[in-house]
Amino acid sequence: MSDNSSDEELAPDWIPYRQRSDWADVTPIEQDDGENPVVVISYSEKFKDVYDYFRAILASSEKSTRALELTRDALRLNAANYTVWQYRRDILKALGCNLQQELQYIDDVISDNPKNYQVWHHRRVIVEWLNDPSDELRLTESVLSMDSKNYHAWQHRQWAIKTFNLYDNELEYVDRLISEDVRNNSAWNQRFFVLKHFGFTPEVIQREIQYAVNRIRLIKNNESVWNFLGGILHDGGASISQHEEVLAFCEELYNNNVRSPYLIAFLIDLCQEKCLREENAESREALGRRVAELCDGMIREHDVIRKKYWQYVVDSFQLKLNRLKANNDGERNDGTS
Amino acid sequence: MAFIVNDVDISAAEPKELLFDKHVEYIANHGNDQNDFEYCMTEFLRMSGIYWGVTALDLMQQLEKLDRKSIVEFIKKCQCPTSGGVAACEGHDPHMLYTLSAVQILCIYDCLDQIDVAGVARYVASLQQPDGSFFGDKWGEVDTRFSFCAVAILTLINKLDVINVPKAVEFVMSCCNADGGFGSKPNAESHAGLIYCCVGFLSITNQLHRLDCEKLAWWLCERQLPSGGLNGRPEKLPDVCYSWWVLASLTIMGRLHWISSDKLKVFILSCQDTDTGGFSDRTGNLPDIFHTLFGLGALSLLGHDKLLKVNPTFCMPQYVLDKLKINTQIISV
Numbered sequence: 001m002s003d004n005s006s007d008e009e010l011a012p013d014w015i016p017y018r019q020r021s022d023w024a025d026v027t028p029i030e031q032d033d034g035e036n037p038v039v040v041i042s043y044s045e046k047f048k049d050v051y052d053y054f055r056a057i058l059a060s061s062e063k064s065t066r067a068l069e070l071t072r073d074a075l076r077l078n079a080a081n082y083t084v085w086q087y088r089r090d091i092l093k094a095l096g097c098n099l100q101q102e103l104q105y106i107d108d109v110i111s112d113n114p115k116n117y118q119v120w121h122h123r124r125v126i127v128e129w130l131n132d133p134s135d136e137l138r139l140t141e142s143v144l145s146m147d148s149k150n151y152h153a154w155q156h157r158q159w160a161i162k163t164f165n166l167y168d169n170e171l172e173y174v175d176r177l178i179s180e181d182v183r184n185n186s187a188w189n190q191r192f193f194v195l196k197h198f199g200f201t202p203e204v205i206q207r208e209i210q211y212a213v214n215r216i217r218l219i220k221n222n223e224s225v226w227n228f229l230g231g232i233l234h235d236g237g238a239s240i241s242q243h244e245e246v247l248a249f250c251e252e253l254y255n256n257n258v259r260s261p262y263l264i265a266f267l268i269d270l271c272q273e274k275c276l277r278e279e280n281a282e283s284r285e286a287l288g289r290r291v292a293e294l295c296d297g298m299i300r301e302h303d304v305i306r307k308k309y310w311q312y313v314v315d316s317f318q319l320k321l322n323r324l325k326a327n328n329d330g331e332r333n334d335g336t337s
Numbered sequence: 338m339a340f341i342v343n344d345v346d347i348s349a350a351e352p353k354e355l356l357f358d359k360h361v362e363y364i365a366n367h368g369n370d371q372n373d374f375e376y377c378m379t380e381f382l383r384m385s386g387i388y389w390g391v392t393a394l395d396l397m398q399q400l401e402k403l404d405r406k407s408i409v410e411f412i413k414k415c416q417c418p419t420s421g422g423v424a425a426c427e428g429h430d431p432h433m434l435y436t437l438s439a440v441q442i443l444c445i446y447d448c449l450d451q452i453d454v455a456g457v458a459r460y461v462a463s464l465q466q467p468d469g470s471f472f473g474d475k476w477g478e479v480d481t482r483f484s485f486c487a488v489a490i491l492t493l494i495n496k497l498d499v500i501n502v503p504k505a506v507e508f509v510m511s512c513c514n515a516d517g518g519f520g521s522k523p524n525a526e527s528h529a530g531l532i533y534c535c536v537g538f539l540s541i542t543n544q545l546h547r548l549d550c551e552k553l554a555w556w557l558c559e560r561q562l563p564s565g566g567l568n569g570r571p572e573k574l575p576d577v578c579y580s581w582w583v584l585a586s587l588t589i590m591g592r593l594h595w596i597s598s599d600k601l602k603v604f605i606l607s608c609q610d611t612d613t614g615g616f617s618d619r620t621g622n623l624p625d626i627f628h629t630l631f632g633l634g635a636l637s638l639l640g641h642d643k644l645l646k647v648n649p650t651f652c653m654p655q656y657v658l659d660k661l662k663i664n665t666q667i668i669s670v
Binding site for chain 1: 340341380381382427428429430432474476477478514515516520521522524525526527528554555556558559561563565570571572573592594595596597600
C-alpha cells in the first residue's frame with residue numbers, strides 16, 4: 001500500500017496543524033522512537049503532523065472543540081487507534097456534546113471501517129450514554145446488507161436486542177436474511193438466539209423442524225441448517241431419534257440418492273442413537289449394520305478428507321454396541337441364575 | 338464433487354516446500370523495511386507484531402536475528418506504571434492483548450523480571466467482572482479472547498490465584514453454543530478463533546472435561562475444505578490463520594488426526610510468498626507477519642522437521658514452557 005492512501009482520507013484543502021494560526025499556542029510532541037530498530041517509524045508527513053498535535057493535547061489534557069476536530073483527523077488516518085477514541089469520549093463528555101450528532105459521525109466511520117473493533121465499541125458506549133437504541137437495528141441491518149456475516153455487526157445487534165429488549169421483530173428479519181442466503185450461518189445463529197430467548201416449547205420445536213426441513217429441501221449440502229436442526233432437537237430436550245418425522249425425512253433424501261456428507265452424518269447420529277436404545281436384538285443388529293455401512297460410505301467416497309474421523313466414529317460405536325450386548329447378556333444370565 | 342463449495346484452487350506452480358531462509362529474512366527485516374503507511378497503521382498492534390516475529394523466528398531457531406536488548410527496552414517503556422498493563426506502543430493505553438504479547442516475548446527471552454510482574458497481575462485482576470468475564474481494557478469491551486489472555490498471562494507469570502477462576506470458567510462455558518462451538522459472548526456465533534481461545538482457556542485452567550469434545554471436534558473438522566485449507570465459520574473461505582486456530586484446538590483435544598494433515602500442509606505451503614518470504618492468508622495474496630507465525634505454527638503442529646515443537650495452547654515454543662514448568666492440559670485419545 002502506498003503512503004498516499006492514508007493521505008487521501010483527508011480533504012484536499014486540508015492544512016497541516018503546524019501551519020494553522022489557531023494552533024500556534026500548542027507545541028507538538030514528536031514520537032520518541034529512541035534507537036530501537038524494531039520500532040523505527042518513518043511517518044508520512046500528514047500522519048506525523050496530526051499525531052504530534054494529538055500527543056500534545058493528550059499531554060495537556062485539552063478538551064475543546066478544536067481538540068475534538070483533531071481526534072476526527074487522527075481517526076481518519078487510523079480508525080484502530082483506541083487511545084484516540086477514548087480521548088474523543090473524554091472530550092465529548094467534558095463539552096457535553098450533542099451525542100446524536102456523534103452517532104451520525106460513527107455511522108460514517110463504520111461504513112468505511114465495518115470490521116474495526118474500536119469504532120463498534122465507541123458506538124456501544126455512546127448508545128449507553130444516550131440510553132437510546134432506536135437506530136441500532138437500522139445501522140446493523142445496513143452493515144449486514146453489505147456483508148451479511150460481519151461478526152462485529154452481529155455482536156452489536158445481539159447486544160442491543162438483549163440490553164433493550166428488541167426481540168419482537170427479529171425473527172422476521174432473520175427469516176428475510178435466510179431467504180436471501182440460506183447458507184448464512186450468522187443468520188441461523190441469530191435465529192437460535194431469538195428462539196432461545198422465547199423458549200423451546202413443543203410447538204416451537206415442531207415449527208422450527210419444519211422450517212429447517214423446508215430449507216434443506218432447497219439446498220441439501222448446507223452445514224448451517226443441519227447444525228441448526230441438530231441444535232433445535234438437542235435444546236428441545238428430546239433425543240434426536242425421538243422425532244420420527246426427522247428420521248423419515250432423512251431416509252427419504254437418502255433414498256432419493258442425496259449423498260450430502262451433512263445428511264449422512266445426521267443419519268449416522270440418528271441411527272446410532274436409535275440402535276443403542278433398541279430392545280429388539282434383530283432390529284438392533286440391522287441398525288448397527290446401517291451405521292457401519294453409512295460410515296463406510298463416508299470413508300470411501302463421500303467424506304474422504306475426514307476418513308479418520310469416521311473410522312473413529314464407527315469404532316467407538318462398535319465398542320458401545322458390544323458393551324451393550326455384553327450387559328444385556330449379563331442381565332439375562334443374572335435373571336436365570 | 339457435486340456440491341458447490343466456497344474454496345480456493347491451488348495451482349501446481351505454488352510452493353510445495355518450506356521456504357525457510359526466505360521467511361527468516363522476511364521476519365528479520367520486518368521492523369526495518371516497512372513503508373510509512375503500513376507501519377503507521379500497525380502502530381496500535383506493534384507489541385503483538387513483535388510477538389509474532391519473535392515466536393516465528395524462535396520456532397525456526399533464528400532468534401538471534403532480532404535485537405533482544407532493544408525489544409526488551411521497548412516493552413519496559415510500554416508498561417503503564419499506574420495500572421500495570423502493557424500498551425501496544427508508547428503513547429497508547431494498556432490493553433490485555435498487548436500485555437499477553439509482552440509477557441510471551443519476555444518468557445521467550447527468559448527475562449520476565451524486566452517488568453513489574455506484580456503490576457501485570459494487578460492489571461489482569463482489575464479487569465475481571467462479577468460474571469467472571471474480562472474487559473480487554475478499562476473501557477469495557479467483553480470478549481472470550483480476553484478470558485484467554487487473562488489466564489494465559491497469569492499462568493506465564495505464575496499468579497493465576499489473583500482471579501476468580503471458577504467464575505471465569507463459568508463465563509467461558511456460557512459462551513458455548515448448540516453446535517459445540519464458542520463465540521465471543523453468550524449466544525454469539527461459533528467462530529474458530531474464539532473456539533481456540535475457549536479451548537485454550539479450558540486447557541490452562543484444567544477444565545477440558547467440560548467440553549463436548551466429540552461435537553466440537555466434529556465442527557472443527559468440518560472446517561476443512563477440499564483444497565485442504567481450513568475456514569473459521571461455515572461457508573467462509575479458507576485462511577492460514579485458521580490452520581493454527583483449528584489445528585491447535587484439535588491438538589489440545591487430542592483429535593488432530595481427524596483431518597487430513599497432508600492436504601492442509603499443501604494449502605499452507607501454497608500461501609508462501611516466493612519473492613519476499615512470509616505467508617499470506619490464502620493462496621496468491623500478500624504476506625504479513627501475523628499469517629507468517631500462524632502458518633509456521635500450524636506446520637510445527639503437523640510435525641515439520643525444520644521447526645521446533647510449538648505448544649498448542651500458548652503458541653510459543655514448547656521448550657519455553659518446559660523451562661517455566663508449565664503443563665497445559667491436553668486430552669489424549
